[in-house]
Amino acid sequence: xxxxxxxxxxxxxxxxxxxxxxxxxxxxxxxxxxxxxxxxxxxxxxxxxxxxxxxxxxxxxxxxxxxxxxxxxxxxxxxxxxxxxxxxxxxxxxxxxxxxxxxxxxxxxxxxxxxxxxxxxxxxxxxxxxxxxxxxxxxxxxxxxxxxxxxxxxxxxxxxxxxxxxxxxxxxxxxxxxxxxxxxxxxxxxxxxxxxxxxxxxxxxxxxxxxxxxxxxxxxxxxxxxxxxxxxxxxxxxxxxxxxxxxxxxxxxxxxxxxxxxxxxxxxxxxxxxxxxxxxxxxxxxxxxxxxxxxxxxxxxxxxxxxxxxxxxxxxxxxxxxxxxxxxxxxxxxxxxxxxxx
Numbered sequence: 001x002x003x004x005x006x007x008x009x010x011x012x013x014x015x016x017x018x019x020x021x022x023x024x025x026x027x028x029x030x031x032x033x034x035x036x037x038x039x040x041x042x043x044x045x046x047x048x049x050x051x052x053x054x055x056x057x058x059x060x061x062x063x064x065x066x067x068x069x070x071x072x073x074x075x076x077x078x079x080x081x082x083x084x085x086x087x088x089x090x091x092x093x094x095x096x097x098x099x100x101x102x103x104x105x106x107x108x109x110x111x112x113x114x115x116x117x118x119x120x121x122x123x124x125x126x127x128x129x130x131x132x133x134x135x136x137x138x139x140x141x142x143x144x145x146x147x148x149x150x151x152x153x154x155x156x157x158x159x160x161x162x163x164x165x166x167x168x169x170x171x172x173x174x175x176x177x178x179x180x181x182x183x184x185x186x187x188x189x190x191x192x193x194x195x196x197x198x199x200x201x202x203x204x205x206x207x208x209x210x211x212x213x214x215x216x217x218x219x220x221x222x223x224x225x226x227x228x229x230x231x232x233x234x235x236x237x238x239x240x241x242x243x244x245x246x247x248x249x250x251x252x253x254x255x256x257x258x259x260x261x262x263x264x265x266x267x268x269x270x271x272x273x274x275x276x277x278x279x280x281x282x283x284x285x286x287x288x289x290x291x292x293x294x295x296x297x298x299x300x301x302x303x304x305x306x307x308x309x310x311x312x313x314x315x316x317x318x319x320x321x322x323x324x325x326x327x328x329x330x331x332x333x334x335x336x337x338x339x340x341x342x
Contacts, residue, residue: 003047004233005107007037010050011077014038016070020061027056034241041080044233047109054137064170067137068179071144076152078145082106085219088212092153093200096123099149102219110142114200115192120161121200123150124192136167139191146193147180154202160195164188231272234263238281247305249274283319290324290333297324 017024028037031053037045058066076083082102086095096114103112115122125142127135143163150158163184169176176184237252252274253260267273282304289295289303297309306312316324 003107003109004044005047005050005109006041006080007043007045008041008078008080009045009107010038010053011041011074013053013070016073017057019073020057020063020066022057022060027053027060030056034237040236043236047107051135051138054141058137065140065175065179068140068144068176071141071146072148072179074141074145075148076145079106079149081215081218083149085212085215086149087153087204088207088209088215089204090207090209091200091204092150092202095153095204096200098216105219116197116200119197120194121197122164122190122192122194124190126191136170139165139167140170143191143193144179150193150195153204154199157199157202158195160193162194164190164192164194166191230266231270231277234267234274234277235281238278239285242281242285242305243303247278279315282315286316286319290328 014024017027024038025035028035031049033045033049033053034040037043054067054070057070058064063069071078079086079099082099082105085102086098089095089098093114096112100112100114103110110125110127113124113126115124123146125139125146127139143165147160147163150160160182162182163176163180165184165186166188167186169184169186173184173186234252238247241247241251249260249263253263264274267277285304286300289300295303297312301309301312304312306315313323316322316327320327322330
């Protein structure tokens, strides 16, 4: 299975990386992520590449708590629209249940679960990808985000009992205590925040029931997109990678950390194919470039990843029933002379 997360998981990465004397563009490139990934927060990216990015950043900065500090820096912006649902719930407990119920919309590799244990509550994070590089950094990142979420919901009433980590400490326990304000427990059964169960009943005074219902409908709609998600993700990758010419099914499958055969099978199950998605993506990009840019035909051929101009012209004829020059003349887009031939 390909594990995916929303690019909002990288909320404010560029700012934090720079604060750590790192080059965010170079790190994104090294992790194999598109250069414009930070500008498309709703896009899906491979979890393995997200995890690798956080691990590379921790190594490059020589900061073992990079993930935790990044999570604290990001705060609730990581959740995107999911936060607005939680923020407009009736109480803190309802907000956390909303988060648990819809977290799969944010990513499909982990769960957020609320446990009640006598007078304590546990806000737990568990990943399905325990063996991947960088998992400890991501776990600490999520714990940092959880701290900021609870502080946003509760303000000064957020006084946790402790924080739990499944792994051994990556730095001195005193560093964690300084960053989080409580003594941590390592080698635990969960990555979680433990706090007074009574806090769950705290009402959220700024809650808007109408907005909560609207956001719930929006997230229900996103949940129902299941089968459309993979084709849409593949097309977003194609739009990012076509200008470099890397458009083969092997390359896209490798980017997604799956096999070409598996990718083709999953696309077939959803009524499409890699070649069909590639063709549709090229067609839509062609229309956009012709209508919105001054790009000539030679440049357009290269941007769309075609081997030569004749291959592009044949595809254009198939899509629109005429040559690019004829089509542009019919639509009065720009002078015919702007389209250049080799």
